[in-house]
Amino acid sequence: MTKSEHIPSAHFDYEIAFGRTLGWVSQTELHILRRKRVAIAGLGGVGGSHALMLARLGIGAFHLADFDRFDLANMNRQAGAFSSTIGAPKCAIIANMVADINPEAQITPFPKGITDSSIDAFLDGVDLFVDGLDFFVLDIRRKLFARAREKGIPAITVAPLGLGSAWLIFTPDSMSFEEYFRFDGASTEQQYVRFMIGLAPAALHRPALVDPSRVDFSAKAGPSTPMACGMASAILGAEALKVLLKRGSLRPAPWFHQFDPHGLRFKSSRTQGGNAHPVRRIKIALAQHWIKRIAPREDIYASSVAEDAPTLYKILDLARWAPSGDNEQPWRFDVLDDHHIRVHLHYEPGANIYEYANGRPIWLAAGGLLETLRIAASKFGFTCDWTIENENEPEHIRLFVTFKENDTVPASPLAPFIMSRTVDRRPYRRDRLDAQEKKCLEAALSDTFYIEWFESRKDRWAATCLNMLATRLRLTIEDCHKVHQKAIHFENNHAAYGLPAKAVGLDPMTIAIMRWANAKWSRSKILNRFLGGAWAASLQLDILPGLNCAAHFFIRWREDRPDRPVSDWIEAGRTLQRFWLTAESLGLSLQPSFAPLIFGHGAAHQHRWSERRTAEKAQAIGQTFEALLGCSTDAVVFPGRIGRGRSLVQSRSVRQPLSA
Template sequence: MPKSRNTSSMLAVYQLSTSEAFHRVAFSRNIGLLSAGEMDCLAASRAAIAGMGGVGGMHLVSLVRSGVGNFHLADFDVFEPVNINRQFGARVPDFGRPKLEVMIEQGLSINPFLNITPFPQGISPENMDAFLEGVDVVLDGLDFFQFDIRRELFKRAQARGIHVITAGPLGFSTALLVFAPGQMGFDQYFDIRDDLPKEDKILRFALGLAPWATHLKYMDTSRVDLKTCKGPSLNVACQLCSALAATEALRVILGRPGLKPVPRYLQIDPYTAQFREGTLRGGNRNPLQRLKIRIARTMLIASASGPNGQPPESPAVQVASGQLPSQAIEYIISAGIQAPSGDNAQPWRFSRTEHGVNLYLEPKADQSFFNVRQIASTISCGAVLENMRLAATRLGLDTELSLLPEQNQPDLMSTMTFRHSGCESDPLEEHVWRRCTNRKLFLKHPIPAWMQERLRIEAATFEGVRLSLLTNRKDLRRLAGVVYKADRIRSEHRPLHEHFMNMVRFTPEQAEQERTGLPLKNLEAGIQGELFLKMTRSWKVMRIVNSLGMGRMAAFYAARGILNSGAAGLVSVNGDETRDFLRGGQALQRIWLAVDHLGLRMQPMTAITLFRLRWKLEGSQDFSPRHAKMLEKLWGDYQALFPELNLDSHSEIMLFRFGYGPAIRHRTWRQETSTLMHT
């Protein structure tokens, strides 16, 4: 490769104008780990790297600095802003430039005497033989989802007697495999057949690459989308990949001992401090691997068959002037109905106006004991408003809200008028679609102070709204006791029990058909819990269960949830008018979206707050004497947890628990927007 004038001048200053002189000085610090003769071997060797992205680009730099002198490099893509987080060559000045061109410049800036053969169209069946011609080792830097061309590369390289090394970035970790001539091939190890669906092939590649999926302990798997071929990846993992792959490449080129081709595997996860090395006998045909594949496929089918929380494409419409296009209104309403509601009753209706949307409360949707004076539904309507306001920002629209605009229409919660301003999308907008109730157990790890402050800032956006947090273990244990007693009453209260059972959808088919209520799997009750729920659908059975003391199981699970959390929070508002609860609902939703934005999980704990609300508004008359006595004793314990609040003058919006935890796989359905239009 020709050297630039500046490079030649700099080499002359240091008397390094020949490749021999440069090589002797530039790689002198390798001596002691590599011999002088081995350095000569590396200078004459040729490595082929397919892909110049997050892993491939770092492979190139690692091998160049190790002393490899000749390369076949392939990539057809260009650098974009989304590459910044992990790809070596991604810099703002190079946006839009071919990755191959940029990385060749990077390589030559390190060693100007490199000999590089570029393949700017990437690798294909047509040029693959040329790509493999004369190379000593192949390093796989292809995108994880480029399965077919990867499979062909591995098969052709093995047929030519060339080693192929693949290392995948998985969370903070990496997994390394080496394929050697005369050993297990790609199809044999991963158990690949031509007739397999694409998703199955990618699934088998993932499970074979990392037999011990240590990264699943902390990765949000909801961010992995096999259909759109997108998933999370970190720079630190790409660097680990390069370190392991380059080490094995040197071992192959130099013929050093210790090479461990498949079915041997190696995994390193610095985040979990785990090192996994072993032999996957039979590859993916190993009985344990077959079981993993079967389970993973079942999980994928289940997640693909229902709501997945993925943000939809925003409509490509012009909304700068005139009446808003129907696609824009449809998108904004669709965002609105992602809001939470009591038992997913979805108590809202919408109507379109020339420049916006009207939001109505539908009282018939939820007439449960908890929904006293429709306040729970009013809070939900506030959450709908916040979702719609955020969705409008994605279309460059500002929102003008008018709460309770007409006294003769008490169910008209708000009119929303949208004006084009060219504003940027709010960072919380994408979480409108991802937010969900998560009933899994969370880690007890404390919530960092900066996260707590972020949530308080979100609450303060709304006048009169306050977020109170319980973060120490002593307070959480006290709260667990309060929640346990409240949920005991809940399980012993016939109207609440019957309403809840009416809202549980016991089969996936029922959940999809009705598109309201709570799918059984969404409750995260486990096999025993699901059997208990099915057994106690009838109040007659539940009453017997309560008399035996078994009804306390639900209360136990609620208390356990509090104990297995990083913190708990109470959103309250200074006022008790309808507009106060609407504003509180907006604040609650923004806090919840911020929780999701921070990578945390959240579950409402509504029994105690809604019992107290009914008590304040209606007195104790709606509770049995025994339950009224229990609650009267409970109020003092509850108030003591929040000494900075006067719960008699403030209105509670929601109590919730939150923390670090796994994602859920079974989400709740939403009705079609067409069925929620006001008539």
């Protein structure tokens, strides 16, 4: 037995230090706890918190084992992780923290962790074994539980899961660790699954998992939260008290327990046979199938430039995430030197039916790019300004951008949201925006714009009906079909150009039908014109999303005039990007709704459609648009809907690398 190196303070009094526990424990029980010895294996995610929790409970002796050192990735959850402890051994830091709580504590450190040769010493004379090992450490965990049972030592494992915890208790008289989990004969990967299902067969934590790709069994990695780790230690303390004082209702294996505060659910149940139970075996098989379906996490935000690339290239690498219609990215960067670039904008009149008003979406995208360049530059201590070249020649407009180093410029608070900003075309929650959210969004607009909100159910339905008219039209026009063929990709979840079909907002069966129809105009024409396909698609594309959102909105010029120069629309694009990034920074999802604006504008300006029926329907859309807004289509810059998304967007458009 090794005493702590800390010298007990002359003023330290055990009863005063831990006496506030009295009332929940008796005077006798407090001193019983003082004489107890607990062995904790693993002092990271939960083990360190376990040690501090038990130290504050008044436990008098500890065996602490961990071979690892603290690093920056531990900061979100580990009790001993501080800026001052990065690189320090976990065992020494936690031992010091325990001794700082109780200078009288007897602490036996195991700084090399637990090995076959040290298991007996680690468990020698202890009253309780606490499992704080990493989830993926199974070999030594199995040996510790087996040896603890042989020595008649109770054992507890508490797993932090999601925002809550799951736990199991093993006593000398209960089902053993091996009997419960049934690891024998299973591969390492299968053991992980059995351990996961055995710990939390109810899987109460699953609904809180917003990004399953962060669970990577092959890399032995998974997400964690400080709440779950803190709760795990609170649960451990409560169960340890019952074990050590032999009081209260103890429910050891095959009982399992899980509490999830995110879903406000608690499950405590007894499964005869543990993982050998037929229902549990089905869950294990399903879990193995689920894990196989989880693709290794693709880093879609990986930089397309080298780490040692000039700063200008890093700015451009971030700025390429600016939005553009159908993710066309109609720009190419010409780097002139370390502080100057020329941006070439691609506009081909008549090539894309959605490029209405002589390329207006291109100029909006150019403005979004400039604002993104400005925000990205601020992250690296640069400012930027620009001039527009050939403004009177829409097919040859270029942007000349100058970057200047400025150490005093603060990094824009919107910079972290440049890459995560995306379009969510699915239904949102219907919670209304609060006053502060609206204030922030409206503040993102310059003085030349204002926003009109359509929030009531009646107003949302009116905006939805407008979008429905546009959807039913664009799905029956050959010119639109050509654009869809080029823009929509069916191969994977992410598209570097255009958008993946899974991000359109349709269910898998409808996507399969769309893939068939998208291959040929004749198929699409039959499906959408004569078989009601456009109506069916509108249900998923317009009605469900349109009604399930916080609001529809229309960003408008304060002055309604049709003869604005290109520079005005480029400035409008800057404003729209600030608005969109502000929404992202508030945790809000957003979807543009340009189709009614495009068709309405075309009708108002006598666009020559290929078919008479198209002109008639576009005219109806334009009339509905102007009746709803009380203004011309030239007064509206950005229509869309907004709200809080129900889950993380798993399929989205990404960007071409900077070298493309």
